[in-house]
Amino acid sequence: MFDNLSDKLDCAFKVLKGHGKITEINVAETLKEVRKALLDADVNFKVAKQFTDTIKEKALGQNVLTSVSPGQLLIKITHDELTALMGGQKEDIFLGGNPTIILMSGLQGSGKTTFTGKLANYLKTKKGKNPLMVACDVYRPAAIDQLHVLGEQIGVDVFSNREEKVQLKLLKLLLNRQRKRKQCYLN
């Protein structure tokens, strides 16, 4: 999910990483690209603007343009701000529910299903859990098949019901059926 964002951020910083002269203009240009990358990654436009404004402020405060390696300093400031934006410190995933339900939500094609497979595989192999992936994308044709294929690849069970088109009802069906089994539910 973050590959796209990091590629775009990489592109944004390309100018500054080179040996060309760094000016206020290409710093502004870089920050504009950073903002575009964030918007492409569905970050709220106010958050994206605030983010680049803060970087600009810090860059000015730390005299980025006159520093020994301006590109590196700007990248460091951006990195620190990005870390702060994500919450600052690492939080482990909450697995204390009975069962734990993790809902994947996002735009079509944003990587929900792929990430669900990765997460289920991680929970199974690294955390010793017994996850179950639940197909709740009732809109896209073949979305259910896609999850089943993934499930087979990683050896994780998949729950689906092709008749039920209401996600909440789908979840109720599932919970009634499986409440007694200790599983993580991903959808």
Ligand SMILES: Nc1nc2c(ncn2[C@@H]2O[C@H](COP(=O)(O)OP(=O)(O)O)[C@@H](O)[C@H]2O)c(=O)[nH]1
């Ligand atoms: N490069 C890259 N591609 C990804 C990543 N996650 C998903 N994709 C691709 O993006 C497309 C949509 O992913 P999918 O998981 O089906 O998205 P969904 O519609 O949100 O479930 C697929 O072609 C995936 O192979 C990722 O982390 N990096």
Ligand SMILES: [Mg+2]
């Ligand atoms: Mg999907």
